[in-house]
Amino acid sequence: MMQSILFIGAGRMAESIIAGLYRKNGGNLENVFISNRNDSNRLEFLVEKYEVKMVADWKEIINEVEVIVLAIPPDQHPIILEQMNLLITNQFIVTIAAGIGPTFLETYLPEKTPVAWMMPNTAAEVGHSMTLFTYGNHVKVQHEQTMEFLLNAIGHSHYCSENDIHLLTAITGSAPAFLYLFVEAIIDTTEQLGVSRKVASELVSEMVYGSIEMLKTGQEPQELRSQVTTPGGATAEGIKVLKEGGFEELLKKAVLATNKKAKGENE
Ligand SMILES: NC(=O)C1=CN([C@@H]2O[C@H](COP(=O)(O)OP(=O)(O)OC[C@H]3O[C@@H](n4cnc5c(N)ncnc54)[C@H](O)[C@@H]3O)[C@@H](O)[C@H]2O)C=CC1
């Protein structure tokens, strides 16, 4: 049977994970509890949609659950962890927050608390998150099994070091937004060429989908690009404009800026 899980934070990423669990478990989420700082309408929406249980104050239920998922903003962690420190009795604490690794969690929680960090993305909702994860120093087999259960419900996963998650947050956590920006821009351009928004969206989505299927064959992206780019042909002109505009350099800068902010190095 699925362990009892308390989500603290009921925002976008919490919903994506809950939606993934809901799909995978055939809707059976009676052991999942969800709480928020405020906004009971949001909690009622999630209860209605995913058949989870809402909790007005997480402190009231903390000792009835086995796993706690922190789906709150990074800067709320010190506040919540300090409160939790006085209340927990060896529950497994998992954060999904950018920049908040096991070292941070262990600093705030009682000695020997089992903790983990996962960095998912919103494709958890459809069971296709690419999630990075790592553990703290006091995790046992049973916690690893719980983590595997959560990870498998939302897609693929990759175990790595805490430092690697700091370095890869921009890639698996944030880069979906970069990709969506690319798609938005292509759709806007298509629309400006005189095509309806609906048709433009369908053309572009299917083009992206086909390209991803090609990538999944294992061929190198460079090789795939070269197959599209007829020598002396039309695509080469477009690629030239992108390269001259610093497309690749800009992406690298975006990745570095994202990771810097995720690690709290901007403040
Ligand atoms: N959105 C994404 O694609 C991803 C987000 N994350 C991480 O997930 C966490 C949540 O991000 P989002 O869902 O995007 O943000 P969000 O703003 O949609 O959700 C945050 C939730 O936390 C609640 N909250 C804030 N302070 C609280 C407190 N003190 N006590 C209880 N609840 C509190 C808010 O009411 C809200 O429901 C962040 O730490 C972020 O780094 C990680 C990977 C991907």
Ligand SMILES: O=C(O)[C@@H]1CCC=N1
């Ligand atoms: O934007 C953010 O801070 C979070 C972290 C990774 C994706 N979204």
